[in-house]
Amino acid sequence: MKLKDLSVLVAVIMIVVMMVIPLPPLLLDILILINISLSLTIILVAMNTKEALQFSIFPSLLLLTTLFRLGLNVSTTRSILTNQTGGEVVETFGSFVVGGSPIIGLVVFLILVIIQFLVITKGSERVAEVAARFTLDSMPGKQMSIDADLGAGLISESDARKRREKISQEADFYGAMDGASKFVKGDAIAGIIITLINILGGLLIGVIVHQMSFGEAAQLFTLLSIGDGLVSQIPALLISTAAGIVVTRAASDGNLGSDITRQLSAYPKMLYVVAGTLALIAVFTPINIFLILPIAGLVAFAAYKMDRASAAEEAVVNETADDTQELEKLKSPESVMDLLQVDSIEFEFGYGLIPIADKNQGGDLLDRVIMIRRQIAIELGIVVPVIRIRDNIQLRPNEYTIKIKGNKVASGEIMLDHYLAISPGIDDENVTGIETVEPAFGMPALWVNEEMKEEAELSGYAIVDPPSVVSTHLTEVIRRHAHELIGRQEVKSLIDHVRETSPAVVEELIPQMMTIGEVQKVLMKLLKEKVSIRNLLVILESLADYAAQTKDIDLLTEYVRQSLSRQISLQYANQNEILQVITAGASLEKKVAESVHRTEQGNYLSLDPATSQTIYQTISEQAQQLQASGVQPILLTSPAIRMYIRQFLERYLPDLTVLSYNELEPDIEIQSVGVVNLS
The missing domain is CATH 3.40.30.60 (FHIPEP family, domain 1)
Structure with a gap:
């Protein structure tokens, strides 16, 4: 066991021992001074904490100091009744502090007890009770908030664990304070009873045992008892005040002193109102004007200085805010991350535009x-x-x-x-x-x-x-x-929009049959050939129909195109529902079908250079002839080879539209204005 832990255990044992064993007056003086010092330390620490959990040991410390104070009461009472002295500290409080008058001492003691019992202790007890109740009631909401932030990726698992621990510690702290405040209340009541017992016991012992007159016994034992009560109640008052500060302290960036100074001085113009009120009191009341006016002048001067300081500080802040913000932004790690952000679309122009x-x-x-x-x-x-x-x-x-x-x-x-x-x-x-x-x-x-x-x-x-x-x-x-502009996040947003009206198709398709990324690839292939994906519901239903049969994205895209046949037909046919096309001849169809290689990684078209050059030149010549006559060139093929022809022409003729027979509606009239053959 460490020395610090052992010293606390020894201190608790000694508190119990001094209730049983008589202590000499000198040792009592030392212990009383330690009690006063400890209470001053506790209230100063309470004033300098920023939040209650920074003084989480306070409930236990409150019980220990109460026990220590009661042990001192027992020891001093024994010394007063046995040796007719409680030590120099008790005698000083009984004579010097209250002027040697038992009546004045009794009145001062009762006022201190009333302040502690009815004002500070009772208020602290109520605040602790309400804080404990609200803390416990808000725990589920705070836990849900942490889980939501964790799920959204706003915090890490470590941060979530720390926040959960803090919530648990707050609940434990306010619950402990609620219970500990009851001991403070009991201590105040015990102080009154012990003092009355001391006075009555002292009178009986002084008159019966020591053969004193009633007046002598009353003078001696009443002053000693009141001195003992004051020595006990002043530290108790300080600790009760510390308890009130701790339970009423809201979380802040500063301690109590800095917060009071900053917040009370935040409105310097209000001090002018205070100074004016004091001046009116001096004029319209019998109070000495030379007593009030200096105070009013001091308040007005303080308001003037605070107002000037606030204005100067605001001016400095306004001048340096932009520079400081820019400097901090450059220094921060986030500034480097901002440089990595790439805009999807940028339009840049010279100064003349x-x-x-x-x-x-x-x-x-x-x-x-x-x-x-x-x-x-x-x-x-x-x-x-x-x-x-x-x-x-x-x-x-x-x-x-x-x-x-x-x-x-x-x-x-x-x-x-x-x-x-x-x-x-x-x-x-x-x-x-x-x-x-x-x-x-x-x-x-x-x-x-x-x-x-x-x-x-x-x-x-x-x-x-x-x-x-x-x-x-x-x-x-x-x-x-x-x-290139449609990524996984954009696809998810589009799918979520469809989910609002047609949740069944989305739930069937994603994620059981296809992932967001696979759907994105299909949509990208459609957009690359300028096929609108506005009718996303039909696209998703088509994918749900065929995704169970194949995972080939190219093949799934072909199925989707066939489902969009009416849309594609209307996109390319003229007003008379006539479509002028270049038709892939039988020799081209056969050559392409024979050149398709099927592997585990997918299917691809493999043509020798001479054949590739022939196909390209033939299609290119006929497409140019159509363009010259003002007709959009369209190559019509069978469904089996459409995607391979498109992949082949994608690099050389990216604007050439390649359609299959299954992508055209039966009522569309097809006019072949050219045929592509290899011979």
């Missing part, structure tokens, strides 16, 4: 971005992330760039004081301007000024203002890279 983004200069780019996000949501069924718009002095004045996940995917250059005139196919020599290329679709165009604009319109040119050029380019870039 600031007017299109600045509302004060009439720019409406932000409003256009909002409309772009709404348009993409309707067309493709995805929620476009927030687009970060900012200027970049490293770009040329009229240049802009578009980034996806931090990588540049497109750029352009516009002239704010011109209009973009897109050629109708046959150029007019009378229309002059700065030659350029329309950034979204790569068509030849001219930048024309205001004077040339009307003539270009009459010549059939499509006239587009600079903000529309930018918004159109941004829209097409988002369409082209939509599959």
